[in-house]
């Protein structure tokens with residue numbers, strides 16, 4: 001099986017690292033190509049998981065448009081497919097790299113495996129452009145690796161043949177459990193305690209971990225920040241920690257709104273080890289990220305999802321996540337409820353695993369081996 005694993009951003013790298021590891025473990029020698037749609041945030045993950053790409057297309061530009069990612073990515077992948085001559089291209093998720101990777105492979109009549117297939121919000125514009133990216137990637141794919149039964153049902157409803165759909169769990173849980181195990185080492189704990197003490201975090205305070213970066217929320221970041229501000233101002237025993245995405249359209253408004261506020265720590269993006277450690281220390285998570293909605297339930301952390309809708313309804317159904325929208329008062333009041341009502345908090349703070357059991361990568365590689373020999 002000559003597989004080329006193709007990705008470009010932080011979440012794809014985290015979710016494909018377990019697949020690359022498993023392919024190597026089985027002696028399959030995968031080739032790896034990164035578009036580098038992200039640079040620093042991708043490199044953090046590559047370093048941590050010791051992935052050395054065979055091709056690095058370096059397409060990131062400051063404040064890049066969707067047109068730039070698409071045309072630069074597609075153009076650059078052509079040469080890689082010519083040189084690598086894979087029989088299978090593996091892409092992950094809903095980024096523009098995932099979509100153009102699948103499209104490029106299709107243009108060369110190479111088989112495509114889509115990991116994390118079948119997620120649907122039902123709204124073409126939210127998340128934007130991810131909902132369309134993943135639908136298009138699904139259409140272009142030959143193997144659809146659905147993380148959950150719900151995702152499989154979405155694909156069946158759209159008419160994809162059942163022989164091409166495989167429920168595997170989400171590989172993010174593989175990565176998360178691997179990291180959680182690694183963090184058990186006392187040396188790692190001590191190192192991270194030191195790191196966060198240096199950053200001025202107070203271990204006596206309850207920690208609220210925040211991330212927000214979605215394109216469709218850019219013009220609502222002010223409202224999100226207003227909600228965060230209300231939480232910080234009204235709770236002296238709470239600290240907000242927000243590693244801010246490097247997108248200038250996120251950095252600008254977030255820093256203008258929150259920089260210098262008491263009990264609010266705006267950080268650079270953290271490497272995955274430090275971030276998982278923070279998640280495990282958090283009392284509560286506020287986010288618009290897809291990955292965090294999947295990781296937090298495994299760690300027993302309540303998640304307030306700052307979006308109008310989600311393509312990951314499994315954690316809502318399990319009761320550990322709640323959609324709170326983008327209204328500042330709503331964000332504040334929902335957080336306040338969890339900070340002040342122990343019974344409400346206990347209801348949400350249960351470890352559940354609707355997204356996987358940590359063996360998704362093994363299943364994916366086993367299926368591909370069976371089918372491709």
Ligand code: UD1
Pocket residue numbers: 009010011037038039040041042060061062063064066069094095096097129130213214215246247248
């Ligand atoms: C991308 C994905 C989104 C995913 C997110 C994860 C698309 C269209 N969007 O969105 O689905 O949820 O990644 O984070 O595929 N930047 C840096 N350094 C970095 C990364 C980004 O400086 O390491 C800045 C650059 O100015 C870049 C901008 O952020 O132009 C936006 O990056 P881009 O990949 O276009 O979009 P994201 O919002 O990161």
Ligand code: UDP
Pocket residue numbers: 010011014172211243268269270271272273275276288289290291292295
């Ligand atoms: N993450 C990280 N460092 C951070 C913020 C997030 O390692 O500072 C991890 C997080 O645990 C998750 C992934 O990055 O696995 C989510 O990435 P992001 O929010 O950029 O993308 P999304 O999930 O929204 O596509």
